Amino acid sequence: MPPPTRLRQAAPAAGVQMYDSLELEQTSTVDRAVEALRQALFAGELEPGTPLREVALADSLGIARSTVREALSLLAAEGLLTRVPYRGVVVAALDPADVHDVIRARLALEEAGVRAWASADDNARGAVRAALESYAAQARADSGPGPLAETHLAFHRTLVALTGSTRLVATAEALHGELRLALAGVDRRRRNAREQVAAHRELLSVIESGDQDAAVTAIRDHLADAEGSIGEAVGR
Amino acid sequence: MPPPTRLRQAAPAAGVQMYDSLELEQTSTVDRAVEALRQALFAGELEPGTPLREVALADSLGIARSTVREALSLLAAEGLLTRVPYRGVVVAALDPADVHDVIRARLALEEAGVRAWASADDNARGAVRAALESYAAQARADSGPGPLAETHLAFHRTLVALTGSTRLVATAEALHGELRLALAGVDRRRRNAREQVAAHRELLSVIESGDQDAAVTAIRDHLADAEGSIGEAVGR
DNA sequence: CTTCGTCTGATTGTCCGACAACCTACCTGT
DNA sequence: ACAGGTAGGTTGTCGGACAATCAGACGAAG
Structure with missing residues (x-):
């Protein structure tokens, strides 16, 4: 279960003034890839059943294949994509x-x-x-x-x-x-x-x-x- | 949401005899790594809060760092590990x-x-x-x-x-x-x-x-x- | 004509090595 | 005690490499 994705808890140093509400969102390449893909999926640009090729995505997004891979794994774990061994991931289709x-x-x-x-x-x-x-x-x-x-x-x-x-x-x-x-x-x-x-x-x-x-x-x-x-x- | 992990659905060719009950489990290295880690976590060998170093795990399990990375990502998505950017993953601790x-x-x-x-x-x-x-x-x-x-x-x-x-x-x-x-x-x-x-x-x-x-x-x-x-x- | 072997091209799974970004801890000078 | 800087370790991302596996085509055998 994706627990509340807490970003980072600063060390609670005692006696110093803290600005708890301030935060600087740290955005990894994988996160951005996931977000871009999710966006495209929700927008209907990728129809259910469409296969997603890793290399194509990689140089379409301008990132490395390994990074694409991680993004795809996360989306698959989320249920938006379906991974079939040695055949790639396809956009999930609900019957x-x-x-x-x-x-x-x-x-x-x-x-x-x-x-x-x-x-x-x-x-x-x-x-x-x-x-x-x-x-x-x-x-x-x-x-x-x-x-x-x-x-x-x-x-x-x-x-x-x-x-x-x-x-x-x-x-x-x-x-x-x-x-x-x-x-x-x-x-x-x-x-x-x-x-x-x-x-x-x-x-x-x-x-x-x-x-x-x-x-x-x-x-x-x-x-x-x-x-x-x-x-x-x-x-x- | 991890949907029911279906393994693979053979193409439904028409008119040919099918052996639906037969299946051959396909086990990827990542899966085995995930399983090994999960096992260790449940067995209490890794206490909550313990940091997991990627290289150490890699040559401890005898697999590549990238593979370890993917396994850790999956377990983090599952809530068993907590990932902190640039500081690695630690065994999740429940307060x-x-x-x-x-x-x-x-x-x-x-x-x-x-x-x-x-x-x-x-x-x-x-x-x-x-x-x-x-x-x-x-x-x-x-x-x-x-x-x-x-x-x-x-x-x-x-x-x-x-x-x-x-x-x-x-x-x-x-x-x-x-x-x-x-x-x-x-x-x-x-x-x-x-x-x-x-x-x-x-x-x-x-x-x-x-x-x-x-x-x-x-x-x-x-x-x-x-x-x-x-x-x-x-x-x- | 169907069934089976083989071959070929494409794609994934895994590995390795590299480097920049970043964090932690120590160390130093004041 | 405190600010600042430096060094080492770890992660994030990249690129390339190779074996394993899959899909489809092609041809031989029954």
Whole structure:
């Protein structure tokens, strides 16, 4: 499980003034490669099933093959790529069974989240509301399916965060990555974005109502609905 | 999320006889290195905090540094090692907050599992019972804390498997890895093994009873108890 | 016509050696 | 005690090399 990637903890020297909030992000070549590839994957530039050749990537990115290799390994461990021995990595493709599996997993995580609503941290609850507003704003701005999906999934991630476990959030993030990848290529009209936002508002109000059972059935229906449209988009 | 590591799917040529059950495990050097390191970590040969030097590992394992590097990256992504830029990787150390986080995550997964008991697959239910028996047998055999912990956690994994999601099981496995690592070094007497087995039998019987709420509180208490003893062992 | 061996080209898996970037620790002068 | 500089060790990245393996083509044998 990718634990919260902490970057570096300075030695806690005693008695000296500390500027804890200051940080200088250290970006390795591998990290940048991973990010570039992830970007391309989510943008749909690489369709599922496409083989990724190491040397081609290497001089396309202007980095060494060994570095590409490490980046590919990490993305494969993350589930975005599939490695086949001596045949290379291909962009991961989700079949309907995989989609079902992912949705099951999401249901477990988000159900745990909404169940924890009452006992959750105030900040966490606030984050849920804030994420919904970002999502709504993004829908109003109408700036393409990519950012919209991002804010949408970010909202769901705040639900998982209600559990208070950073590891569960990391897991949810990985699951969301798989879905974004699977949906990157399809021409996703789905329902009107405003309708979607309204549905999420409804969901949140049920959660806030305090009726735990109602909240659970709401999230369950919500995800079942998601599986339907995603599976249809992927199934083709 | 480490997806179910499928090894290789032969091309589905049509009309020819297939021997689906046959498989030949392909073991790369990196895999073996990962396995060896994992083994050593779980056995407590490398204490948390210990730095792992790449060259030393390389000629200790008799492989190239680049290969070691890849293995270390994978284990770091798994959470067993922590990589600090330009300072190398160290064996991950869990502080009480981490333990709490892991237990929270486990609770979400296992609670989802026991909630799914009634609607779960028959095989999955059978697997739970079988795992409990393996655990009991291991306790009777009294063959050291390592195998005992393994069968113990395997039982809990079957609970997660009740959800029907392989990805959740993979997540649970990663979480268990972190715990095994944290507990590897401590001299773990804990309570009598037989007592522990009895407690798990009790837990299963509550789950089987069909009283979902009782089952959830049972698993919750069980894990709270676990956090207590683990945190105490790690705390110092 | 199908099946089997062989060959060829391409790609991955692993190794080795090199060097710059960077960190830690010591050492020195004040 | 403190600032600053120096030296050694370790990682991050690179490039090249070679064996192992795979996919496809080609031809021989049944």
